[in-house]
Amino acid sequence: MVINVHAGHNPDGKVACGAIGIIRESTEARNVKNEVIRQLKGLGHTVYDCTVDNGTSANNVLCNIVGKCNSHAADLDVSIHFNAGAKDMSGNGRTTGVEAYIYSDNSKAKPFAEKIVKAIAALGFKNRGVKINKKLYVLNHTKAPAMLIECCFVDDKDDVALYDFKSMASAIVYGITGQQYIEPSNNTSDDDAATSGSETSVGDKDSIYRVQVGAYRNKANAISLQEKLKAAGFDAAIVKA
Numbered sequence: 001m002v003i004n005v006h007a008g009h010n011p012d013g014k015v016a017c018g019a020i021g022i023i024r025e026s027t028e029a030r031n032v033k034n035e036v037i038r039q040l041k042g043l044g045h046t047v048y049d050c051t052v053d054n055g056t057s058a059n060n061v062l063c064n065i066v067g068k069c070n071s072h073a074a075d076l077d078v079s080i081h082f083n084a085g086a087k088d089m090s091g092n093g094r095t096t097g098v099e100a101y102i103y104s105d106n107s108k109a110k111p112f113a114e115k116i117v118k119a120i121a122a123l124g125f126k127n128r129g130v131k132i133n134k135k136l137y138v139l140n141h142t143k144a145p146a147m148l149i150e151c152c153f154v155d156d157k158d159d160v161a162l163y164d165f166k167s168m169a170s171a172i173v174y175g176i177t178g179q180q181y182i183e184p185s186n187n188t189s190d191d192d193a194a195t196s197g198s199e200t201s202v203g204d205k206d207s208i209y210r211v212q213v214g215a216y217r218n219k220a221n222a223i224s225l226q227e228k229l230k231a232a233g234f235d236a237a238i239v240k241a
C-alpha cells in the first residue's frame with residue numbers, strides 16, 4: 001500500500017499546537033506517527049510523512065498538510081490526533097477512549113477506520129466508533145480516502161495510564177494492513193554463536209531461542225505483562241502466534 005501519515009497540529013510550544021492535558025497531543029501524535037511509519041515501512045509499505053512542523057497558524061498547518069498529502073498518489077491518508085474534553089484528571093476507572101472520523105459513509109477509508117478503532121479498543125480503550133464529519137479540513141480537502149484518528153484522551157487519567165505509543169501504533173498498523181509488525185530478530189539471534197566457534201553448546205544458529213514468560217488469548221493481558229516486564233527493565237516484545 002501507499003499511505004500518507006501525519007500528526008495533527010504544529011509541535012508543542014509553537015503556535016497552533018494540539019491539546020494539552022496530562023500528556024500533550026502534538027508530542028504524542030508525533031510519537032505514534034513515527035512508530036506507525038517505522039512499522040509500515042518495516043512491513044514493506046510505501047509511506048509519506050505529511051506532518052507539518054513550522055506552520056504559521058492553524059489554517060496554515062492544515063493547508064500545508066493537505067498540500068503534502070495531495071502531492072502523493074496514496075491509498076489512504078491517516079491523520080493522527082489525540083482527543084480532549086474528558087476532564088477526568090484524577091481517573092474514574094474508565095477510559096473515555098478512541099474514535100475516528102471519515103468524510104462520508106461511502107468513504108473507502110471507512111473499513112480501515114473501523115478496523116483501527118477496533119484494534120485500539122482491543123488494547124482496553126472504550127470504542128467511541130467511526131463518525132462522519134464533513135467539516136474537517138483534512139477530510140474534505142484530501143484526494144485519497146482519508147481518516148482522522150483520535151487515539152485517546154489527553155485529559156483522562158485512565159486513558160493516559162493505558163496509553164503507550166508503541167501499542168497504539170501497532171494497533172493502527174494492524175487496522176490498516178491486517179499485519180502485525182514483528183521486530184527483526186537481531187536482538188534474539190545469538191551473536192556469541194558466531195564468535196565462540198562452539199555452536200553445539202551455544203545453539204543451532206538457524207534457530208531462534210525465545211524466552212517466554214506468558215501466553216494469552218486476550219491481547220490486553222499480554223500488553224499488561226509486557227508493561228510489567230518493561231517496568232522491570234526487560235525489553236519485551238509481543239509475538240502473535
Ligand SMILES: [Zn+2]
Pocket residue numbers: 008009018019025081082
Ligand atoms: Zn487534534
